[in-house]
């Protein structure tokens with residue numbers, strides 16, 4: 001099902017009129033967009049926003065598939081900017097479910113009156129920078145248009161699901177859906193033959209849930225994935241206290257961490273610094289703690305192949321212990337890329353689900369899908385009858401959501417042209433040739449490698465402070481220098497190349513979208529270092545940016 005069809009199923013909320021002008025236009029009403037509205041309003045400037053969905057929530061609005069929940073602990077995956085908000089909202093589970101996070105988004109939106117200046121169900125089709133007027137003109141699929149001084153994209157990193165391009169899909173008589181655009185209603189798999197294509201995080205979360213009531217579930221796997229148990233459950237009171245009793249101190253620790261999360265077993269010692277017995281104890285402990293402790297229990301797990309092999313073999317053994325049929329276990333064991341270099345999944349009973357009589361695993365590397373038929377999926381070995389196909393095949397990550405906006409900067413150069421060889425961005429915040437455009441969680445920022453709520457708050461705060469400083473100095477054009485962006489891209493590449501991450505054909509590398517330039521899309525140098533770098537740049541008169549005054553464009 002394509003996004004527009006999902007929207008048709010949804011309820012229309014509000015019909016906010018689009019003004020002709022605003023100081024700042026914010027694209028997207030997920031967690032980044034919501035905070036942007038709140039924060040930018042404090043500048044005393046007019047803010048208007050657009051959102052493709054019918055309501056706030058972003059990722060948590062679209063990804064309603066069964067089992068969807070956050071892989072960052074709920075006490076960490078929440079806004080930090082308001083103590084009152086932190087006190088008022090009580091998370092129920094250690095890892096919050098999609099519907100609880102969506103309720104939280106709505107709670108925040110109501111509390112801070114964030115929906116009033118957002119036009120929902122409007123998809124941006126073009127955004128052009130007019131050099132003569134020093135203003136952006138933004139257009140939507142509803143024929144709306146608005147002019148603004150600053151354009152801020154808060155479109156998320158995983159918001160453009162890949163369309164399934166399987167031969168014969170148009171002949172299929174059953175229902176098919178995408179995890180990343182799951183409809184609000186009309187999905188029922190009870191007693192049905194279901195196929196899930198893909199075995200990334202979305203599939204790994206949904207497969208155990210679908211298997212509970214499907215008549216037969218067939219999982220079509222191209223690449224086996226690493227996953228560790230989430231150990232989800234009610235949020236323990238001690239954990240709540242640990243975080244919230246002295247929240248400023250806790251938040252400070254999060255901001256001084258590599259990923260905006262604290263892992264109990266994080267260490268400065270390498271795998272080789274421990275004896276074999278110590279390593280095994282540590283990994284067992286990490287396995288029982290869950291989250292990304294297994295990735296963090298040696299400093300060099302994703303830096304050194306030997307250390308990586310130790311962690312990988314540990315997970316392989318766990319899969320063999322869990323899965324009854326040794327042939328199925330071997331198929332489920334990830335091979336050909338280092339542990340942790342595709343995003344490590346957190347699951348509830350994923351591997352054990354393959355012990356059910358009603359669940360079958362098809363390895364499509366040895367048995368490729370040839371086509372979808374009217375009634376099922378045809379592989380080189382035969383046809384699997386299917387009533388419902390779930391495509392969990394991932395996203396055009398990080399760059400896709402921004403490029404899709406149809407942005408044109410100086411000289412009418414489109415972003416897709418500017419990024420034809422890969423995204424060039426200063427700090428993931430600004431792009432040379434695109435003045436007064438800010439991208440929240442853009443490419444080459446920590447984004448998907450860190451706790452996204454912390455990263456988006458940091459970006460929005462940095463942008464707000466920057467615009468405030470410009471206002472105070474009567475400056476109305478900010479544009480990053482090509483050399484600063486090129487240097488940052490080089491630095492981003494250098495730190496990524498010091499790790500094992502480029503060895504995997506992952507979406508981090510753009511490898512999941514045919515034709516996409518191969519480039520590590522996030523900054524892996526650490527959230528802590530990144531914050532320090534951004535602060536240093538601001539304190540030094542926005543080094544790497546050109547700031548100027550234009551006679552035009554200052555009026556609105």
Ligand code: NAP
Pocket residue numbers: 069070071072158179180197198199200201202203205220221222223343364392393394395448507512
């Ligand atoms: P994904 O990690 O990109 O996984 C897509 C899966 O589909 C992979 O197994 C991929 O195989 C397979 N695939 C892609 N195209 C295919 C094709 N044409 N034929 C057969 N198989 C195909 O996507 P995702 O599972 O949606 O997850 C994306 C990211 O979203 C995650 O890494 C995570 O960052 C985020 N996420 C987070 C959560 C959470 O917080 N808990 C949950 C879900 C998602 P290959 O590996 O061979 O390409």
